[in-house]
Amino acid sequence: MTLQVKALGRSFGEKQVLQQVNFSVGKGEIVSLLGTSGCGKSTVLRALAGLDNDYEGNISIPSDQRVGFIFQEPRLLPWKTVLANATFGLKGDRKENEAKARRYLELVGLKEAEKLYPRELSGGMAQRAAIARALVTEPDILLLDEPFSALDAFTKMQLQELLLKIWETTGTTIILVTHDIDEALYLSDRVLLLQGRPSTLAKDLKIALTRPRSRGSAALGKWKEDILDLLEGKEQTYDYKLVTEIGQKA
Amino acid sequence: MWKKLRTHPVLLGSLLPILLLAAWEILSRAGVIPAYQLPAPSAILSTIITYLQDGTLQDHVLLTVYRLFVGFIIGTIAAILLGTLVGYSELAERFFDPLIQAFRSIPSLAWVPLFILWMGIGETSKVTLIAVGVFFPVYLNIVDGIRGVDRKLIEVGRMYGLDGVALVRRIILPASLPSFLTGLRSGLGLGWMFVVAAEIMGASQGLGYLLILGQNTYSPDVIIASIFLFALLGKLTDWVLKLIQKRSLHWQDTALAK
Numbered sequence: 001m002t003l004q005v006k007a008l009g010r011s012f013g014e015k016q017v018l019q020q021v022n023f024s025v026g027k028g029e030i031v032s033l034l035g036t037s038g039c040g041k042s043t044v045l046r047a048l049a050g051l052d053n054d055y056e057g058n059i060s061i062p063s064d065q066r067v068g069f070i071f072q073e074p075r076l077l078p079w080k081t082v083l084a085n086a087t088f089g090l091k092g093d094r095k096e097n098e099a100k101a102r103r104y105l106e107l108v109g110l111k112e113a114e115k116l117y118p119r120e121l122s123g124g125m126a127q128r129a130a131i132a133r134a135l136v137t138e139p140d141i142l143l144l145d146e147p148f149s150a151l152d153a154f155t156k157m158q159l160q161e162l163l164l165k166i167w168e169t170t171g172t173t174i175i176l177v178t179h180d181i182d183e184a185l186y187l188s189d190r191v192l193l194l195q196g197r198p199s200t201l202a203k204d205l206k207i208a209l210t211r212p213r214s215r216g217s218a219a220l221g222k223w224k225e226d227i228l229d230l231l232e233g234k235e236q237t238y239d240y241k242l243v244t245e246i247g248q249k250a
Numbered sequence: 251m252w253k254k255l256r257t258h259p260v261l262l263g264s265l266l267p268i269l270l271l272a273a274w275e276i277l278s279r280a281g282v283i284p285a286y287q288l289p290a291p292s293a294i295l296s297t298i299i300t301y302l303q304d305g306t307l308q309d310h311v312l313l314t315v316y317r318l319f320v321g322f323i324i325g326t327i328a329a330i331l332l333g334t335l336v337g338y339s340e341l342a343e344r345f346f347d348p349l350i351q352a353f354r355s356i357p358s359l360a361w362v363p364l365f366i367l368w369m370g371i372g373e374t375s376k377v378t379l380i381a382v383g384v385f386f387p388v389y390l391n392i393v394d395g396i397r398g399v400d401r402k403l404i405e406v407g408r409m410y411g412l413d414g415v416a417l418v419r420r421i422i423l424p425a426s427l428p429s430f431l432t433g434l435r436s437g438l439g440l441g442w443m444f445v446v447a448a449e450i451m452g453a454s455q456g457l458g459y460l461l462i463l464g465q466n467t468y469s470p471d472v473i474i475a476s477i478f479l480f481a482l483l484g485k486l487t488d489w490v491l492k493l494i495q496k497r498s499l500h501w502q503d504t505a506l507a508k
Binding site for chain 2: 049078
């Protein structure tokens with residue numbers, strides 16, 4: 001088990017956003033946290049990343065596991081070139097770092113862009129650079145907070161493929177926050193559904209489909225329908241029969 | 251012809267000054283404006299040349315620039331130290347900022363009598379006055395700049411294990427550089443204002459002294475010559491800072507960046 005979350009809760013002032021969230025993620029798994037906006041899925045991720053320490057409950061990540069984070073926006077440092085941004089997380093010899101960063105820039109398709117500044121990049125290029133910056137540190141766990149939500153459909157698909165390619169070559173554990181059901185289904189081994197006010201983990205769905213998956217496939221379509229049903233306002237009264245059916249499909 | 255005039259970067263803007271200068275010259279020569287009040291541009295130019303030739307103008311200019319420079323450096327260093335501290339630490343803000351804000355509401359020229367009383371009429375009081383003038387705009391811009399650093403970039407730094415000094419050095423300072431440079435430019439502008447004030451209050455050399463000399467000797471040409479030199483030097487130093495600003499902020503994604 002790479003990562004374990006026990007009884008995670010978080011409130012902002014009076015308002016309880018999360019309560020009693022429990023899950024664990026195995027090594028090399030791709031897990032999506034799915035939920036409507038404002039359900040606290042990013043809050044879970046920020047707690048995992050150590051960006052937020054005011055949570056209740058317990059998060060355990062083995063200390064030898066390096067954690068990388070990719071934000072919703074690229075968040076490149078505007079005063080640094082693409083290459084300098086990519087080496088940002090590295091310590092030690094500059095030449096070595098740059099050589100390493102160049103390899104990852106090539107992987108994300110930005111080989112030619114290393115001298116450009118962030119203002120000269122398109123949204124997709126900037127997000128690729130951010131991905132390279134996170135990958136350079138060779139994280140064992142990669143956390144992504146709606147990383148493709150601001151991109152057009154085509155760029156989004158390209159970067160989803162890129163993420164799968166990275167996963168295949170590095171075997172890194174991936175936890176992805178998204179509100180895009182298609183994205184969650186296309187990428188993940190498991191989809192964790194956050195629901196309720198305050199949110200808790202409503203479902204842990206195992207998507208037992210082989211890769212490469214076909215985006216328009218009937219199997220994914222069925223999953224999507226079921227998840228939509230689950231999300232649709234039936235916050236307190238789950239249709240447990242349906243849930244069992246989904247469970248059996250897995 | 252008209253098209254060239256419209257599109258040339260300097261031509262159109264220099265038209266009005268040239269016309270005014272010509273009118274002024276003509277009116278002065280014709281005796282419409284009395285020379286003891288407003289001498290002709292050519293007379294002012296010849297005054298400047300005379301002073302240049304006997305070498306006194308260089309001394310005046312150098313001393314004024316020297317005073318400004320020393321005061322500017324001292325004021326800026328103080329502003330960087332306090333501004334970084336106050337901008338970064340909330341504790342330091344609550345401790346220092348109320349007092350600094352209180353001092354800010356004192357018009358800086360009101361210090362002059364006190365500084366002269368304390369430090370005499372020599373260089374120290376002048377430089378101190380200039381430093382005080384430079385301090386506030388630089389300080390305020392640094393504090394604002396640091397406060398305004400995008401929380402999202404700070405999170406990036408934290409995600410890569412930065413905190414304390416490393417976070418300040420690698421994220422906060424570069425991110426607040428635009429604001430700091432704006433502060434430097436307005437600080438420099440105020441510095442010029444205060445160097446005039448300091449030299450008017452009592453000096454035996456410097457461009458400000460020339461102003462007073464001109465007043466006391468009924469020589470408007472000397473006054474206008476030194477006003478002109480103040481304008482020239484002010485513009486020149488601001489241009490240097492602007493150049494530095496442009497060089498170091500080329501990464502900015504603004505309309506001005508191009």
